[in-house]
Amino acid sequence: MSTRCTRALDSLGDPRALAGLRPHLETCAECRAVVEAHARLREVRAAPLDPGAARRIREVARAELAASPRARPWWHGALVLSGVAFGVGAAGALLTSRANLASTARQIGVAAPLVGSIISGCWAALSPVGRRWGTVALAAALVAAAAVVAGGSGLSPDWCGGYWEAGLRCSRAVVTYSLPPAATALFLQRGAAFSLPRALAAGLCAGAAGALALHPHCAVGQPSHLVPFHLLPWFAVAAALPLIARRLAPRSFAP
Amino acid sequence: MERLRDGDAHAFETLFDRHAGSLHRFLCRRVDDAALAEDLTQETFLSIIRARGRYLLGRSFRGWLYAIASNAARHHLRAHRREGARLREVAASSRAAAGGEGASVDERAVRDALALLPDAQREVIVLHTYEGMTFAQIADVLGISGVTARVRGHRAYRRLRELLADIEEER
Numbered sequence: 001m002s003t004r005c006t007r008a009l010d011s012l013g014d015p016r017a018l019a020g021l022r023p024h025l026e027t028c029a030e031c032r033a034v035v036e037a038h039a040r041l042r043e044v045r046a047a048p049l050d051p052g053a054a055r056r057i058r059e060v061a062r063a064e065l066a067a068s069p070r071a072r073p074w075w076h077g078a079l080v081l082s083g084v085a086f087g088v089g090a091a092g093a094l095l096t097s098r099a100n101l102a103s104t105a106r107q108i109g110v111a112a113p114l115v116g117s118i119i120s121g122c123w124a125a126l127s128p129v130g131r132r133w134g135t136v137a138l139a140a141a142l143v144a145a146a147a148v149v150a151g152g153s154g155l156s157p158d159w160c161g162g163y164w165e166a167g168l169r170c171s172r173a174v175v176t177y178s179l180p181p182a183a184t185a186l187f188l189q190r191g192a193a194f195s196l197p198r199a200l201a202a203g204l205c206a207g208a209a210g211a212l213a214l215h216p217h218c219a220v221g222q223p224s225h226l227v228p229f230h231l232l233p234w235f236a237v238a239a240a241l242p243l244i245a246r247r248l249a250p251r252s253f254a255p
Numbered sequence: 256m257e258r259l260r261d262g263d264a265h266a267f268e269t270l271f272d273r274h275a276g277s278l279h280r281f282l283c284r285r286v287d288d289a290a291l292a293e294d295l296t297q298e299t300f301l302s303i304i305r306a307r308g309r310y311l312l313g314r315s316f317r318g319w320l321y322a323i324a325s326n327a328a329r330h331h332l333r334a335h336r337r338e339g340a341r342l343r344e345v346a347a348s349s350r351a352a353a354g355g356e357g358a359s360v361d362e363r364a365v366r367d368a369l370a371l372l373p374d375a376q377r378e379v380i381v382l383h384t385y386e387g388m389t390f391a392q393i394a395d396v397l398g399i400s401g402v403t404a405r406v407r408g409h410r411a412y413r414r415l416r417e418l419l420a421d422i423e424e425e426r
Contacts, residue, residue: 254306
């Protein structure tokens with residue numbers, strides 16, 4: 001589309017502006033088609049709202065307003081989701097056996113980006129401007145994933161347990177711990193129209209909570225264990241959430 | 256809107272009186288079915304009430320309203336598309352939609368051509384032509400970039416012209 005084509009498109013419905021573009025319209029068949037189509041659309045009328053239907057809609061809406069006179073701000077849901085995600089992460093980290101032999105500083109170095117991923121994910125999952133925050137949540141999750149691999153979740157390079165046995169145990173733990181925040185996110189997201197960036201952010205947040213809960217009690221620090229059995233389930237949870245959220249009927253179609 | 260957030264019923268009445276008629280006309284053209292448009296108008300106002308805590312102060316209320324209505328229409332059209340048979344039912348009922356019976360041959364041709372447009376293109380030109388929104392406003396309503404809105408609009412008008420030519424040739 002040339003600059004003149006863009007100007008013609010922006011001038012639709014403004015006869016004076018279009019008159020100024022006549023030389024371009026005479027030579028550009030595409031723009032002539034656009035102008036003609038726009039003019040023809042004026043022929044379509046729309047039925048007015050039936051007074052009976054208007055009355056019915058007004059009554060239903062009034063009843064809804066009377067049933068919930070106070071509105072909660074959107075960030076209230078984000079706080080609830082953060083509470084559940086951190087609750088799960090903290091419960092996993094504090095209440096289960098601690099097999100991660102890495103230094104405290106190193107463990108904090110891995111846990112901090114996971115906490116950042118949870119916070120940004122919760123915010124992006126429920127923010128009305130989720131698209132912008134979705135990018136932030138994805139970046140935070142990638143940083144946290146890199147920290148998990150680089151920092152390791154244990155100090156047992158000579159691990160001699162079963163590869164699959166240990167791996168499946170960790171995968172199961174990530175998915176299980178991520179279920180409460182995932183369910184909470186799905187419930188809260190029904191308050192708005194489906195949005196892929198928001199649903200993905202919710203999945204990343206739930207998966208990060210699972211990874212945070214698992215982190216202190218995994219004794220296998222090799223990347224060959226961490227990538228398939230820590231990160232893959234985390235991102236699988238993130239990918240599954242949009243698929244589920246898309247199928248749920250929303251309570252509201254607000255952005 | 257600020258007053259509605261605090262549960263002020265009078266604020267709701269004002270918003271309803273101001274926007275219900277134009278919103279219904281928009282939805283009529285968007286889904287080409289007067290009965291479905293009434294349901295979606297109700298769905299939109301219920302959404303406003305249920306999600307009023309999501310409204311960001313300083314944002315255009317009209318933009319927010321049309322964003323909700325567009326989401327509701329898209330959701331329902333997708334559900335109808337999934338249901339194959341239901342789609343045909345909607346298409347049939349659309350013939351008898353808003354003013355359908357008294358429509359001129361030209362109006363019917365335009366309405367049929369509009370119905371054949373891909374949904375994403377159709378929503379852009381309905382907002383642009385009938386609601387008088389600029390492409391920047393449309394981008395804000397649909398949560399897409401201004402360039403995408405403009406490209407969709409350009410393609411939609413061009414495709415509409417082709418469809419109209421085909422329909423009129425068949426007649």
